[in-house]
Amino acid sequence: MTRLSLSLGLAALAAVASAQAAELPAEIKQAGALKLTVNSTYAPMEYRDPATNELVGLDIDLANELAKRLGGLKIVWSETPFAELIPSLQTRRADFIISGISDRASRRETADFVDYLATGPQFFVMAESEAKAATDLCGKKVGTTRSTSFPVEIEKWSKQNCETAGKPAIQYVPGENSIDVRNQLKQGRIDAAVQGSETLPYAQTQEPGKYRIVGEAFAKGYQGIMIRKDDSALREVVTEKLTAMIADGAYKAILDKWGLGANAVAQPMLNAAPQ
Amino acid sequence: MKPAPALAEGFPDLSGMRVAREPHWFRWFSAALIVLVLAAIARAFANGQIEWSYVSRFLTVKVILEGIVNTMVMAVLAMALGIVLGIVVAIMRLSPNPVLKTVAAGYTWLFRGTPLILQLLLWFNLALVFPTIGIPGLWSARAVDVMTPFLAALLGLGINQGAYTSEVMRAGMLSVDIGQYEAAQAIGMGRLRALRRIVLPQAMRVVIPPLGNEFIGMVKATSLASVIQYPELLHNAENIYYANSRVIELLIVAGLWYLLVVSILTPLQMLLERRFARGTLRLAR
């Protein structure tokens, strides 16, 4: 074996090795598992099945499918409140976040979003409410989870659609999480509530006939897989697998399973949410 | 009278010698060690990923100051409610009437036996059980209109505190010598008047240190009311970091304010102790 072929062989081996390393970060490969954190109070994206207490949801299914396609990785799940999701990405407790988190410019300082689901805040009321159109909610008390981006969205919408039309502004009432918000709606503390359009079909199947959606999803946006800016290799490989899932129908199947076929995207986008 | 016997030999007079001061080498060593550890921690924090500019920026922002005011208002009101309830329940518990005794014991059992945060959530969501509340024939209202975050927090914190305060008060009243009670009865006082004028004032001296402690705990317990949307310090700090993602910085802001309040309250409690020790020469240390 000549010196040249040996060095060429080694170079080829090195090239293949580095190409493989570009696919998946070494520590994930070594661990053979993905570390993912979710806020499991957000049905149908991620939540604990009340019957079995198992962690289930659209994000869970997507993540499991991704892990399979990334070379049969296991997933080590951990749960935190919504406000802790971004910190757990920053502190590297999680490899990436897939937890019903909206792609927003203010969140893109240290991370990128691979958008995978169309969404947007939506008004809903108790079925017996008199509100018919979204503008009927001007001047009324509207609640939403305070740790999300929705309070700001409501304020914006109220300015554009209520105050410019000479109507009183919407009164925002904070809630701790989506269940708390629905409780306050049931008790009459608020007249309407706002949740991501991805959660409403599920809420309606849980309590049929109790709620009614009012108007369209306002402020269209996307939910994204949040990945650290310096983890470009991981981001590329996740985007690649997601594209494949959309192409061969696995993605649509999962979305349909959770009643969210209408929220599908044609392909994964990078930081595509408009603001 | 016989002269005093001569003293035995072999025991020298040490009255001219003074006791030397011990060098306490170990104390110096451990103090130095602790200083080193603290310096290392301070350095770690200084070099850590904390944006201290955010801490100073938000330390005195309007929303935070409002939060502190709301925290203190709630702490004072809930503590007042807790003390009133505590005294009433303690008197009931010490009453010869078995009905009163049982009710008092039941109240204490119920409100000490469940977590405070659970009680707050129950009060706040009362309308799920009783959509309307009121006095039949006189007045009724929607429970949600009555049970504001403020009222739910006040009831939750105050009634819970009452259960703990009643035990403190009961111990305080039992610590007063029974002779005091008998002397009061001997001059014709009834049970309640004797309690009010003779026993309780004396019980206060024993009761102030633990109550002062409870109040300091109450100031911090108000932070639990953040989950029922009462706009106290923690709640407002959380709202800020929900918007700008600066979790640690805002938690430091809130933490600093809690520390400041408690640091002011501690010497105030000592002054209060001194006032109630009037009439006795011993002060509890």
Next chain:
Amino acid sequence: MTKPLVAIRSVSKNFGEFQALKSVSLDVWPGEVMCLIGASGSGKTTLLRCINQLATIDSGGIWLDGELLGVREQGGRLHRLSEREIGRQRLKTGMVFQRFNLFPHKTALENITEGPTQVQGRKSDEVRAEALELLRRVGLAAKADSYPAQLSGGQQQRVAIARALAMKPMLMLFDEPTSALDPELVGEVLAVMKELAKSGMTMMVVTHELGFAREVADRVVYMDQGAIVEQGRASDVLGAPREERTKAFLSAVI
């Protein structure tokens, strides 16, 4: 015939199994100074406490100034009086305790004015003037604004006597008033009690001070194991006791 101020008839009192008083009967006459002597556990203190109802009797009856104490006769049965009624009955007696029991959070003067102003609802200037007079009478006018902790045991007990007198009782009960005092302080308290006796107050004194009994008592009652063993003039009971048990007690004490 004048009636006794206190009439005790077949009074029994048990503390669980222990019989503190076994069907005791006794009369106390107005203006009389009676000393009760005996070993501890003999029932003398219990008897005193039954008179001002700090202890409730199990059977029998006590009449004070003609009024049955603690119960009301109705339909052949006895019904307990209300707390209010009992409080009212207690106003007729004043009690001085072995451990003084002054209210530590009030000055000497305040201790004395507490009862009349709070319980009897009298005007505070009147009460204050009377209280100062009482303090003068027990020799402590200068200590009106002192707290009990600032007073010696003897001074505290004298204030306690003034406090009891402020209620203008018709009977004064003394439960071993000098037993808790240092020997050199006993004299000042006994002096006050002697003056009180001379002024005509009816007094029942449980005491070990036989010298005092000899000097001041109109009647000495010796009790043992819940019953009256011997009673009579001080010179008789103390000087020439008839009963063996009395003799045994006295020789042990002297």
